[in-house]
Amino acid sequence: MQQLLGPGDPPPYAVFNVKGKAPLLLLCDHASKAVPKALGDLGISEDELSRHIGWDIGGLEAAIELASVLDAPLVASGYSRLVIDCNRWPGGEGSIPEISDGTHVPANRDLAKAEIDARADACFWPYHREIDRQLDLMTAGGRAVAFLVMHSFTPRMNGFERPWHVGVLWNDDPRLPEPLLAELRRDPSLMVGDNEPYTARDAYEYTLNAHPRPRRLPYCSLEVRQDLIGTSDEARAWGRRLAPAIRAAVAAALG
Numbered sequence: 001m002q003q004l005l006g007p008g009d010p011p012p013y014a015v016f017n018v019k020g021k022a023p024l025l026l027l028c029d030h031a032s033k034a035v036p037k038a039l040g041d042l043g044i045s046e047d048e049l050s051r052h053i054g055w056d057i058g059g060l061e062a063a064i065e066l067a068s069v070l071d072a073p074l075v076a077s078g079y080s081r082l083v084i085d086c087n088r089w090p091g092g093e094g095s096i097p098e099i100s101d102g103t104h105v106p107a108n109r110d111l112a113k114a115e116i117d118a119r120a121d122a123c124f125w126p127y128h129r130e131i132d133r134q135l136d137l138m139t140a141g142g143r144a145v146a147f148l149v150m151h152s153f154t155p156r157m158n159g160f161e162r163p164w165h166v167g168v169l170w171n172d173d174p175r176l177p178e179p180l181l182a183e184l185r186r187d188p189s190l191m192v193g194d195n196e197p198y199t200a201r202d203a204y205e206y207t208l209n210a211h212p213r214p215r216r217l218p219y220c221s222l223e224v225r226q227d228l229i230g231t232s233d234e235a236r237a238w239g240r241r242l243a244p245a246i247r248a249a250v251a252a253a254l255g
């Protein structure tokens with residue numbers, strides 16, 4: 001198969017704070033808006049690529065700050081979700097969207113299976129193999145660890161103004177999300193969504209279903225509204241603001 005990535009392309013994932021001692025692995029599925037050189041600009045403008053359809057605005061910087069404050073390792077994806085979405089099943093719904101929030105992506109139209117496989121092999125599987133590798137290392141000897149995926153969400157969708165500042169997304173394991181919701185709600189100025197603005201109870205969620213769930217690790221996603229973390233300073237400040245609640249929730253979850 002032809003290699004999608006070439007010289008000058010960034011790596012498909014990055015690991016931050018790899019020696020972090022906390023019993024917590026942080027993830028960022030939509031950390032980057034990079035596109036492999038071989039795919040050009042995907043047929044869309046830089047402005048479109050920089051919208052929430054291309055990546056989670058502010059998500060990586062908030063996650064890096066969390067990793068630092070909590071002393072936890074962080075694995076972040078290396079390519080735009082419009083190349084291939086690291087939180088969707090490869091070949092499945094939404095994996096390589098032809099249209100995202102009204103924007104047509106010409107480079108994603110009528111792909112042959114070999115082209116889909118090349119994107120998955122270059123940009124999807126290396127990230128997920130690294131998550132598995134980190135979890136294997138962290139859980140060696142039966143050590144208990146928690147799993148938290150950072151995302152950010154657009155403040156408006158289909159004409160609806162989303163009121164939440166942050167949202168906790170979870171499925172059927174309450175060990176991490178319930179204490180996290182309780183800790184976040186101790187701050188009365190924070191509007192906290194419980195499986196809002198999305199639910200993690202949908203089968204299309206890849207990362208949570210592929211990693212922590214089969215390993216029976218406590219897990220959830222944490223979403224932050226993008227207009228709150230649009231600058232580097234804001235993203236880092238929100239990382240610091242959210243860290244104590246996460247630390248307490250992880251301690252409660254691992255009991």
Ligand SMILES: [Zn+2]
Pocket residue numbers: 029030056150151152
């Ligand atoms: Zn995301």
